[in-house]
Amino acid sequence: MVRKNIFWVLLLAVGIFLPLGVQDTFFRHVMFMAVLFIILGEAWNLVGGYLGYVSFGHAIFFGIGAYVPTILYRDFGLNPWIGMFLGACLAVGAAFVIAYPSFRLDLRGHYFAIATLAFAEIVAIAFDNWDYVGAARGILIPLKEDSLLFLQFKDKLPFYYIAFAYMVLTIFLVGWLLRTKVGYYLQGIRENEEAAQSAGVNTSRYKHLAFYISAFLVAPVGTLFAHYNLYFDPAMVFHFMISTQMVLVALLGGVGTIGGPVVGSIILITFSEYSRAWLGGGGRGLDIIFFGLLLVAITIYQPGGFMSILLRFAPKVAQDESHHA
Amino acid sequence: MIAQIPDAILCGILIGLVYSLAATGLTIIWGVMGIINFAHGDLLMLGMFAAFWLNLWPGMDPLFSAPLAAMGVGVLALIMYRFIVRRIVGASLLVTLLCTFGLAIAIRGAAQFLWGPNYRMVSNSWFHDSTTLWILHLSMPKFIAGVISGFIALAVYFLIKKTRTGQAIQAISMDKEEAMLRGINADRLYALTFGIGGVCAGVAGALISKFHPVSPHGGAMFVLISFACGALGGFGSIKGAFLAGIIVGVAQALGGFLISPAFEYALIFMLYIIVVLIKPKGLFGW
Numbered sequence: 126m127v128r129k130n131i132f133w134v135l136l137l138a139v140g141i142f143l144p145l146g147v148q149d150t151f152f153r154h155v156m157f158m159a160v161l162f163i164i165l166g167e168a169w170n171l172v173g174g175y176l177g178y179v180s181f182g183h184a185i186f187f188g189i190g191a192y193v194p195t196i197l198y199r200d201f202g203l204n205p206w207i208g209m210f211l212g213a214c215l216a217v218g219a220a221f222v223i224a225y226p227s228f229r230l231d232l233r234g235h236y237f238a239i240a241t242l243a244f245a246e247i248v249a250i251a252f253d254n255w256d257y258v259g260a261a262r263g264i265l266i267p268l269k270e271d272s273l274l275f276l277q278f279k280d281k282l283p284f285y286y287i288a289f290a291y292m293v294l295t296i297f298l299v300g301w302l303l304r305t306k307v308g309y310y311l312q313g314i315r316e317n318e319e320a321a322q323s324a325g326v327n328t329s330r331y332k333h334l335a336f337y338i339s340a341f342l343v344a345p346v347g348t349l350f351a352h353y354n355l356y357f358d359p360a361m362v363f364h365f366m367i368s369t370q371m372v373l374v375a376l377l378g379g380v381g382t383i384g385g386p387v388v389g390s391i392i393l394i395t396f397s398e399y400s401r402a403w404l405g406g407g408g409r410g411l412d413i414i415f416f417g418l419l420l421v422a423i424t425i426y427q428p429g430g431f432m433s434i435l436l437r438f439a440p441k442v443a444q445d446e447s448h449h450a
Numbered sequence: 451m452i453a454q455i456p457d458a459i460l461c462g463i464l465i466g467l468v469y470s471l472a473a474t475g476l477t478i479i480w481g482v483m484g485i486i487n488f489a490h491g492d493l494l495m496l497g498m499f500a501a502f503w504l505n506l507w508p509g510m511d512p513l514f515s516a517p518l519a520a521m522g523v524g525v526l527a528l529i530m531y532r533f534i535v536r537r538i539v540g541a542s543l544l545v546t547l548l549c550t551f552g553l554a555i556a557i558r559g560a561a562q563f564l565w566g567p568n569y570r571m572v573s574n575s576w577f578h579d580s581t582t583l584w585i586l587h588l589s590m591p592k593f594i595a596g597v598i599s600g601f602i603a604l605a606v607y608f609l610i611k612k613t614r615t616g617q618a619i620q621a622i623s624m625d626k627e628e629a630m631l632r633g634i635n636a637d638r639l640y641a642l643t644f645g646i647g648g649v650c651a652g653v654a655g656a657l658i659s660k661f662h663p664v665s666p667h668g669g670a671m672f673v674l675i676s677f678a679c680g681a682l683g684g685f686g687s688i689k690g691a692f693l694a695g696i697i698v699g700v701a702q703a704l705g706g707f708l709i710s711p712a713f714e715y716a717l718i719f720m721l722y723i724i725v726v727l728i729k730p731k732g733l734f735g736w
Contacts, residue, residue, distance in 0.1 A: 179544060226723075230730045234543060235486055239681045240726055243719035246674060250716040365670075369551060376548050410567070410666070413559030420552025425537045428545045 132384055133296075140289050144282060151402065153281040157353065159394040160288045161346050164295045166374035166386025168342035171299060173372060174381035175308065176335045177315030178233070182223060182241030184367035185248050186216040186340040190347025191362040192258055195266050198275075205276045205352065213344040219248075220340035221333075228332050233318075242365070249363035263358025266351065276352045284353050291349070295342055300383055302338070311335055312381075343371075377423060379432030388431045457587050458707040459700055464589075464596030466699020468654050471599035472672060473679035473691035474606055475650025481686025482623040482643045483539050488550035489530070491673025492557040493523050493648050497655020498664045499561060502572055505659075511576040512656045513594055519656035520649045527648025531641045539640060554673070561666035569663040595657035602653055603695075606646060607688045619643060623686070671715065678722040684732030693733060697721070 140160070144153050165187070173179050193215050194208025203211075223244050232240055253261045269275045278284060302308055310331045313321040322328045351357050370393070378389025396419065400412040427434060476490045500519035501512040530553060538549045580589040610616040621629040622636045630636050655669075662668065679698050683690020701721045706714035725733070 173544070179547070226727055230727060232726065232730055235480075235685060236681060236726065236730065236732075238543075238547075239677050240723060242674070243678065243722045246719045247716045247723075250713060254710075254712045365674075372544070373548065373551075376544055380544060410559040410562030414556050414563060415559075417552045417554070417556025417559055421534055421549055421556065424541075424545050424549035424552065425534060428538075428541060 136387060137293070140292075144285055150281060151398075153285060155395055155398045157281060157285045157288060158398060159390050160285065160292050161350060162370060162374045162390040162394050163387050164288070164292050164346050165343060165371045166378070166390050167292075167295050167299050167383070168339045168346075169371040170375045170380065170383075170386055171302075171311075171335050171339045171342075174375055174385070175303065175311040175315060176332060178332070178336075179238045179372070180241045180336075180339075181238050181365070181368045181372070182245035183339070183343055183371050184363050184365065185219055185223070185245050186343040187347040187350070187367055188248065188252065188359070188362040189216045189219055190344030191351035191357050192252070192264070192347075193344075194348050195264055195351055195357075196258060199264075199267060204274065205348065206274075209276075209345050209348040212348055213341045216340040216344035217337045220336050224333055224336045228329055228336075242368070245363065245365065245368055249359055249365075252359040252363055259358070261358060261360070263356060263361070266355045268355065276348075277355070281353075284349065288346075288349055291345065296383065296387075298342075303383070307331060307334065315381075373420065377420075377430055379430030382430075382432050385430055385432045392431060453585065454707065455704070456585065458703045460586055460588065461592060462700035462703030463696055464592040464699070465703065466696035467596035467600040467603070468657055468695075469675055469679055469699050470692045470695025471603045471650050471657075472654040473676045473683065473695050474603045474688050475647040475654070476673075476676045477680040477683065477686055477688060477691040478606065478610065478643055479647040480680065481688075482619055483535075483640055485535065485539065485546045485550065486543075486677070486685075487644075487647060488547060488673060489554040489557060490647065490651050490676055491669030491671070492554045492561075493527060493651035493669070494655035494658070494672050494676075495561060495664075495666065495669030496526065496557065497523050497652035498659040498662070498668060499565065499655075500652070501656035501659040502570055502664045505572045505574050509574055511574075512572055512660050513576070513598070516598070516653050516656035520652040523652030523655070524645050524649040527651075528641055528645045530648075531644040535644055536637070536640070554669075558666050558669065565666065567666060569665045571663055572659045575660055589661075591660040595660055599654060599657055602650070603688070603692055606650065607692070609646070610688060615639070615642070675715075675718060678718055682722050682725050682732055684734040687732070687734035690732055690734030 144156050147153070165183070169180065169183055190209070190212045193212030194203075194205040197203040197208040197211065198205050223241060227237055227240050252258060258264060266277075269277045271278050273283070276287075310321065310326050310328075313324070313326060314328050314331065318328055347362060350362070354361070374389040374393055375386050376389065377393050378385030378387060397412070397416055400415050404411040404415065423430070472490070472494055476487060479485055479487050479490075497519040500522055501515045504510045504515035504518060505512060534549065534553065538546050541549075575591060580587055582588070608616075610619060618629070618634045619639050619642070621632070621634055622639055626636055654672075658672075675698065679694040680691050682698065683692070683694035698718050698721065701717050702714045705717035709717070
């Protein structure tokens with residue numbers, strides 16, 4: 126049992142104890158961001174990896190998750206936890222607006238990818254100009270004392286553990302989902318949609334389902350990110366880069382594997398945050414160059430992502446397991 | 451207000467022709483190699499910078515530095531093909547997107563490293579006045595940029611449709627193995643296609659610099675617009691990209707004029723979504 130799940134046991138142990146052992150604030154920040162992107166990657170993977178529909182619009186759900194609780198708290202004094210839930214529900218609503226026409230018209234491949242990108246750009250521009258939510262100036266979350274109830278802490282650790290708990294929950298949920306028939310249906314649709322349909326799978330229903338679950342999972346991450354920063358603007362939460370980073374995290378680790386986003390996020394976020402801190406000074410953009418070249422190198426030499434490197438060293442049992450997953 | 455609408459339409463058509471050229475470059479790469487080139491906008495940005503620097507030192511008008519920009523960017527595209535893009539031909543959608551995305555931000559980062567993140571303008575243009583044609587006000591820089599872009603897009607169209615090389619390119623896009631069996635060198639034609647894509651981006655960038663600020667991040671919006679134009683016209687269709695570019699240009703100009711300049715880019719994407727709702731594979735898609 127332990128041997129089979131060594132990867133997850135290790136992750137759990139490292140995730141819980143490492144931030145306690147290291148006092149460095151920036152290191153804790155990096156770990157927090159890595160955990161956020163693990164969740165985003167897992168959620169994106171559900172649509173982009175298992176279902177095979179590449180979405181470049183997931184920043185919409187992230188942004189809604191950031192805005193909804195903040196606005197509701199600012200104007201109505203609603204508790205951010207309830208706001209977080211409402212934000213997730215609204216994200217599902219937004220997912221419906223995107224998914225309904227796209228799936229109805231059977232957009233696939235590049236056309237679907239660019240349609241989601243178009244939706245995301247429209248939303249970003251709309252928020253940039255919408256005065257009620259602060260337009261491009263962004264929005265400040267009203268400051269409170271440290272409290273779990275209002276999701277505000279001076280320290281980074283409580284944020285980290287909340288995010289970590291949510292990450293564990295997400296991974297369990299996705300893992301469980303993939304073991305049910307839904308998981309097989311999704312992968313069936315990815316491999317051959319017509320064949321799945323003629324085998325009696327209601328492809329439209331499962332495509333919608335995957336998209337909604339993915340959106341619902343992404344939104345609370347936006348809430349956490351917003352409360353962690355206490356300030357955000359449309360460029361931080363609706364930016365095309367957010368959508369791409371979710372894709373990158375999944376792809377870097379290995380698309381369509383549960384472990385992929387975990388590995389991908391740890392590598393990508395560590396690399397990008399530290400290169401930004403060390404090389405990014407003065408607005409010279411050295412960190413961006415290295416980041417770009419890293420992506421190119423990975424796609425050329427290791428298109429299967431880092432998971433395919435890890436699997437080479439993994440015990441035989443784990444390898445079989447991952448093939449089924 | 452009403453009297454200015456024809457002006458806005460004309461202006462839209464002229465800008466649209468430049469978009470057409472950029473989208474043509476993107477769409478032939480997609481049609482022939484099956485790759486959506488995320489780095490397209492950043493190649494375009496390099497074209498803008500080439501025009502800017504050549505304007506600053508020998509004082510060349512972007513109109514005359516456009517061929518130089520085209521050559522420079524074209525050669526860079528060939529180098530990119532030879533060492534990187536070549537290895538991802540035929541890979542999955544995600545791999546190609548990620549690889550070209552990596553190239554895009556590496557180019558962007560390099561530009562920022564070399565020239566800083568500031569916005570600059572091409573100030574020393576030879577043609578800057580506007581003339582009045584009956585009721586239309588014609589801005590010379592836009593007119594020249596539009597007409598030249600239109601001609602180059604047409605030239606690319608004829609190159610692909612009418613010449614022997616172009617027919618060979620069409621052949622590999624239809625059936626690579628069969629074409630190779632007939633003695634067509636696919637690798638060389640892919641390089642040529644990618645190079646032509648780079649040339650289109652370079653020229654479009656140089657011409658756009660006449661009326662658009664130049665900055666390392668300037669390419670990001672143009673790659674999105676080129677995507678929208680390419681998909682609007684149907685990926686792989688030069689005719690479609692050409693028409694879509696003009697439609698997008700007019701929509702942007704009219705929307706910016708009638709609604710608000712803040713929403714002109716949002717309108718482009720809305721237009722794309724509306725068209726795709728009616729014709730899911732674009733205007734000329736297959």
